[in-house]
Amino acid sequence: MTSLRPSHLAREHGISTQAVRNYERDGFLPPAARTPTGYRIYTERHAAALRAYLALVAAHGHDPAGRVMTALHAGEVDRALAVIADGHGRFLRDRDTLDQVRRAIGHLTAHREHPEVSGVRSIGELAHRLRLSPATLRTWERAGILVPARDRATGHRIFRAGDVRDAELAHLLRRGGYPLERIATVVEQVRTAGGTDELAAALDGWQQALTARGLAMLRAAARLDDYLRPGISPETWDR
Structure with missing residues (x-):
């Protein structure tokens, strides 16, 4: 499992490292492990989560994107899918x-x-x-x-x-x-x-x-599929 620093994730999207930390704090990324000195350790799973979240923001807006990711990280896949379905309905x-x-x-x-x-x-x-x-x-x-x-x-x-x-x-x-x-x-x-x-x-x-917006929804679906590809159970995401 490759270890990544917040700067690695931030650089890909042109955002600040503090934004990455805030997204983790708010539940949009899965919790990161810590080094003995307290530094966050991110993985490719976190990078995939960030790509999915930002793609969802572009397609559905900040609030729905956040609700999708927090629902997924709570193991409530159906609730996440319902938020996406509402966006497609709109x-x-x-x-x-x-x-x-x-x-x-x-x-x-x-x-x-x-x-x-x-x-x-x-x-x-x-x-x-x-x-x-x-x-x-x-x-x-x-x-x-x-x-x-x-x-x-x-x-x-x-x-x-x-x-x-x-x-x-x-x-x-x-x-x-x-x-x-x-x-x-x-x-x-x-x-x-x-x-x-x-x-x-x-x-x-x-x-x-x-x-x-329709094309953004397609891209968001692809990013979310990449994120969920190892399985829809959060317990499997870092294996």
Whole structure:
């Protein structure tokens, strides 16, 4: 069994030796043996664990990656696999959301010149346009999907063209079965992009980011397989 110093593990990934020690402390690496003078002794198993953890971070994020590794080191393989499955589920939902947004943006863009989209609307007028109740629009407002201005004189909600666009996009996604919190995120991205035209141009970037995440998941799975290859029982990992 080859002995490695923290610097050996750190150098491979361009991180500090303190980071390696912290990862061991937090359970992301298996416990290291110590020399009589207290120095840590790492092995190729620790190096494989670090590769797996950092690959999981790139694919799933810091918190899920940490939960996977700590579950493995506690001997709870099924719990680790459940965390990974949740990440893949989110990935599939994000791909589906992107497809839904593409279709919704295409629909809204095709109708952007329609005269009914311009002007200022009351909550009742917008509800009538969408064939929804005003109570539904108020619920969407509480969820952060709609952010109408208020008339200074009356205090009534006023919905401008951008608000109508947001409501129509939300209506399309809601009919597709999306929960309100997820719709709120998508609509906020539309606002950040500045409108449907700008968002349509940004969708290719979203697609590239999703593709990169999918490839990162493949790499993480390979690294995790390398780590677990001696067997799924932690007791066998240093044999």
